[in-house]
Amino acid sequence: MSQQKFLASQSIGSFLETLLREHRVLVPLCEGDSVVFRPFRKGGGLELTRMPTTSPKEATFPRVETLMSFTQKVSAPQEEDGGKERPEIELTEHLPQDSTVVFGSRPCGAKGKTIFSRVYDTEAVKDPYFIARRDNTLFISIACSAPETTCFCTSVGGGPADSTGSDILLIPVTDGFMAEAVTEAGAKLMESAFFDAGTQKAEEAQAVVERAETKLGQAQDFSNAREKLLKLFDNESFWEEMSAKCISCGTCTYLCPTCYCFNITDETAGNTGKRVRTWDNCMDYLFTLEASTHNPRSSKAKRLKNRVGHKFSYYPSLHEEHIACCGCGRCIKSCPAAVDIRQIVKSAQEYEDVNI
Amino acid sequence: MKGLEELKDKIHEILPDLDLVIGWEQGYDGLHATPLFIKTPEDVDRLIIGPLCVHNLATYLPGLKDKKVGVIVKGCDSRAVIELLQEKLINKDNVVILGLTCDGVINLTKLGRKIGSLGAVDDVKVEGEKLNVVIGDQQHNIAFSEVKQDKCENCIYPNALVFDHFIGEPVDRVENVGAEHQSLSDFEGKSFDQRFAFWKHEMSRCIRCHACRNACPMCVCRDHCVAMTRNPHWLSQENNVAENWMFQMIHVMHLTGRCVECGECERACPMDIPLMLLRRQMNRGVREVFDYEAGIDAQNRPPLLTFKVEEDNISEREW
Numbered sequence A: 001m002s003q004q005k006f007l008a009s010q011s012i013g014s015f016l017e018t019l020l021r022e023h024r025v026l027v028p029l030c031e032g033d034s035v036v037f038r039p040f041r042k043g044g045g046l047e048l049t050r051m052p053t054t055s056p057k058e059a060t061f062p063r064v065e066t067l068m069s070f071t072q073k074v075s076a077p078q079e080e081d082g083g084k085e086r087p088e089i090e091l092t093e094h095l096p097q098d099s100t101v102v103f104g105s106r107p108c109g110a111k112g113k114t115i116f117s118r119v120y121d122t123e124a125v126k127d128p129y130f131i132a133r134r135d136n137t138l139f140i141s142i143a144c145s146a147p148e149t150t151c152f153c154t155s156v157g158g159g160p161a162d163s164t165g166s167d168i169l170l171i172p173v174t175d176g177f178m179a180e181a182v183t184e185a186g187a188k189l190m191e192s193a194f195f196d197a198g199t200q201k202a203e204e205a206q207a208v209v210e211r212a213e214t215k216l217g218q219a220q221d222f223s224n225a226r227e228k229l230l231k232l233f234d235n236e237s238f239w240e241e242m243s244a245k246c247i248s249c250g251t252c253t254y255l256c257p258t259c260y261c262f263n264i265t266d267e268t269a270g271n272t273g274k275r276v277r278t279w280d281n282c283m284d285y286l287f288t289l290e291a292s293t294h295n296p297r298s299s300k301a302k303r304l305k306n307r308v309g310h311k312f313s314y315y316p317s318l319h320e321e322h323i324a325c326c327g328c329g330r331c332i333k334s335c336p337a338a339v340d341i342r343q344i345v346k347s348a349q350e351y352e353d354v355n356i
Numbered sequence B: 001m002k003g004l005e006e007l008k009d010k011i012h013e014i015l016p017d018l019d020l021v022i023g024w025e026q027g028y029d030g031l032h033a034t035p036l037f038i039k040t041p042e043d044v045d046r047l048i049i050g051p052l053c054v055h056n057l058a059t060y061l062p063g064l065k066d067k068k069v070g071v072i073v074k075g076c077d078s079r080a081v082i083e084l085l086q087e088k089l090i091n092k093d094n095v096v097i098l099g100l101t102c103d104g105v106i107n108l109t110k111l112g113r114k115i116g117s118l119g120a121v122d123d124v125k126v127e128g129e130k131l132n133v134v135i136g137d138q139q140h141n142i143a144f145s146e147v148k149q150d151k152c153e154n155c156i157y158p159n160a161l162v163f164d165h166f167i168g169e170p171v172d173r174v175e176n177v178g179a180e181h182q183s184l185s186d187f188e189g190k191s192f193d194q195r196f197a198f199w200k201h202e203m204s205r206c207i208r209c210h211a212c213r214n215a216c217p218m219c220v221c222r223d224h225c226v227a228m229t230r231n232p233h234w235l236s237q238e239n240n241v242a243e244n245w246m247f248q249m250i251h252v253m254h255l256t257g258r259c260v261e262c263g264e265c266e267r268a269c270p271m272d273i274p275l276m277l278l279r280r281q282m283n284r285g286v287r288e289v290f291d292y293e294a295g296i297d298a299q300n301r302p303p304l305l306t307f308k309v310e311e312d313n314i315s316e317r318e319w
């Protein structure tokens, strides 16, 4: 463990202001009754106690991203074309340039991007937009001291003080935070004078983490979920039962820090337009609707099966048993029908097929 | 809501003739109920009723049209059933309605405003007019009336308006007749610029998850919603204020004279956007122009589903 330094609560505002000189800084803020990640403004507030409603996924994978813009023009009459005009397309690529610091995400939120890094940054495939953002984004996360009824990070390989995906981990103590550098970039930020090496509250920090771990209780063992879910792939009645109350909206997917599907469309207006990449949602009918009008996932049962199966079975099979869920519980907490993904996986694990 | 045992007995009695009965059970923590799909007599044991039972279960009916379904409804929920019947979106022969009488349901957003984070709630008990919320070693005692849903504040239909079996004794709410929700006049007291700025701000938070649409019992197009078409291209894929606002306008317009003010759109919204302001505004317009309130009388015709050569309150000749 690297050396811990103390960041006083009252210096956070000033520290973030110094970051603004070089970075876009995203912080959780209260907006209406929700908590959302928004650009930090000098003198602006922060919401560090409530779990953010949205995830910090937007920092590395925005909801809407313009990949390129285009304008159609008409050339001057061309002699070689017999005096005819020729259409010309002017293209501008928009590779992300910003450097961003996310302050105040939870450990699970920061971990989210590591799940889709395995997909968007491989030997065979490199997503330049995502990679540019990921490599230019730092996460300063705050360990959880009060886990919620929907939290289950310890069941999916995380924990209230897990530093995976973070650059600095802050552990709440009296009057501030004990900060721990996780990456070199994080250590560099911690050279700032706001981080004080003199104040040591390591024991208190340790106790905070232990209390949170105790509060989370026994982790759920998902190790056989992979094969159990696969076995239930063709069991329609099981999935119909699991999805009966689901209303097939986009809440779970769009709030999830680890869902990474997208859509690409050309949005045009007259002679100009842009190619945008937007979040897509596997709980939506259109997600798999084919041009022939055939839809392999025509019912919500099939769609929910995919969402759960992908996270707890298909993804782990492809990526060294890593579960594609960080246990943040947003999909449970914000679901209009209180669908509980933990319960669905558990039901699959406990399912006894009477016909076998 | 009273009469859980009576309700359970009734379900045991009718279940053999039905494919399922939709009710509520306790959800993942003390604060959340969740819809329950009862198929066996054992499932009946899990049934609960009470202030946590927020979901309007009529929403599930159009999707179960080919099944014989029993549905448990509060007063407000029953209006959605009536509207669905009026529009022939469900077949009465296939639905058995179990009507309740209701004293209001909880609004978790309001409760959150009172006690901060609701994330770690261990237990909630309703003791008469008091709500006792337990979080670790803290206890919060809150007047239920302060955290009821808006619709419950001036509810005049606490008893199911349509039912095959009524459970409990009907209650009276005559004191509320004619009361419009306060939020509407408060909002209208603001200037145009203020109102516009308000909605721009609210819409900037919308994630276009369509929970408002899918939770709405009257939004029956669902998978084939006009907002999803690429041709005509009503909405782009972009998630910005203009597109989000356009989606809300589509929702409100398509609910004209059909919205039963059940509040499910607003409750379902994960971003806590006060969508009911728009619905209440539209419903006031419908009342003024058509003297009509949706979901009250199954024999009545929704005003936009019929045609009159001359509307009573629209003097077209003077145009």
Ligand code: SF4
Pocket (backbone or CB within 6 Å): A245, A246, A247, A248, A249, A250, A251, A252, A253, A283, A331, A334, A335, A336, A337, A338, A339
């Ligand atoms: S599980 Fe919940 S949030 Fe997800 S699609 Fe179904 S109803 Fe919506």
Ligand code: SF4
Pocket (backbone or CB within 6 Å): A252, A255, A256, A257, A258, A259, A311, A324, A325, A326, A327, A328, A329, A330, A331, A332, A341
């Ligand atoms: S699936 Fe649910 S619990 Fe898991 S990361 Fe996504 S939102 Fe969080």
Ligand code: SF4
Pocket (backbone or CB within 6 Å): B205, B206, B207, B208, B209, B210, B211, B212, B213, B265, B268, B269, B270, B271, B272, B273, B275
């Ligand atoms: S439920 Fe809320 S966030 Fe979702 S589309 Fe409707 S208004 Fe937007």
Ligand code: SF4
Pocket (backbone or CB within 6 Å): B215, B216, B217, B218, B219, B255, B258, B259, B260, B261, B262, B263, B264, B265, B266, B279
């Ligand atoms: S628009 Fe909202 S209040 Fe009106 S019927 Fe639909 S869900 Fe209920």
